[in-house]
Amino acid sequence: MQLDPLISMTILDFRTQFEADELFRWEFQIDAVENQDILAVENSVLWHTSGKGDEDIGVHFFERRVAKKNEPQDMVSLRRFETQLPKTPITYDGFILKIHWCVRVRVFLKGGKELAEEIPFRLTSPPKTEKASRPQLRVVSA
């Protein structure tokens, strides 16, 4: 019996809530599959909607690696990535609309099989900081 490939992913900061503009780092590796059995690996950080409406998706980071014939590539080893998260859209939990963020890895195998694994996280606005008071203009006598 052949095992399904296993996608192991980790968010490197070991937390599930990030603020806008923060650095987001993650890593993944693919196990239980031979390198030559993989056609392509897609790695993305994205938001998607759920709820009553049709699903919308917005990709913030996207990388696709394709196995080339005469140029062997290591598709399975551990790889690390980082990206600066955008300001919007923030994670939202509404009545008929929800916005989710996740990091997702999709593996395309020879023979048409496709596997995907994802880790959800929350993107929030930074806490409101009080604006620094504007310095008063002073007349300095000569």
Next chain:
Amino acid sequence: MARFFSLWEKKKGHRQSGSRLLGGLSAVIIYSTIMLIGVVLFVALITYQFGQAEALSLGFSIGGFWIRMAIILLMIGLGGFQTVNTLWTLSVSPERKSAISIKASHLDITQSNTTKQEEFPSVPNHEYISGSPGVRLQHRLPANNESTWLFVAVSVLVLILLGVASTLTMLIANEMITNGKVNWIAAALCPVFVGGSIWACNRFYKQLLEIAAVGPSNVEVSAHPLIPGETYKVFLYQSGLLHFRRLDLVLACYEHVTYQQGTDIRTETRRVSQKRLLRVRNLKLDPGHPFEHHSELTIPDTAMHSFQSPCNMVSWVIILTAVSNRWPRFTRRFPIIVHPVS
């Protein structure tokens, strides 16, 4: 706890119960069949037309030939495009498709090798609001006037109903004068359309008088776009000739979703939060004394920013509603854009 199943409403969550691949393959079979039928008909039409032209030496029958040709080309074009599009959709992951479309939308065609980066992705553009200066405060909000659209719709309805009612009346009268008989189908339909015409005319004149009597409404804000947790000044100006029983100014947030149900595309809107900024009772307006009012609005700390994607939207709006004793309630909406704290 037992729940009622909604028969006609669409449920939340994923709706695709079958395989995406099987669904896509069915679509490919249908569209490619349409394309193939088109190709076969195209060949048949050309062969028949040339054969007929040679045999009878009459040339082409222009009208029939071109109409058939247009329909066949439409079948080939539509079938071919949808086949390629469905195949592409099936072969590409949703993330890759989104990445391609986002990259394409960010391409700056005026400069080679450059892409524009949005500061707030998926937040609607606020330039059309921020670019309009106010008289008392910084920005005048553009009105999304529902009354005007309602007036246009009622006007079209009046024209259609009056047209049908008068045609039916003429038909009955003509039949009675010439043949001395009654056209019973027309006689049965006539009262329905006459009744509808009377109702629509009444609604039309009420709308007309409302537009004439309710003057312009202006809403101005001290800053735009708005940010959660901040307080802003709001100025309302309302002129007109009416006596309002009640006038409300409300800040509201809506979720709008669009979804496909069978062959229909439906939109649902839900008000998720609202805050009354102003309520005035027994307001009498006359041209010399328009109503002017300064107030404040605060966007809640935890509020969601404005958001727009192809099928989903979160919008913020200031709503002016007025109720009078004699006229139907009138509503004017002033969209605003809320940015996140940054």
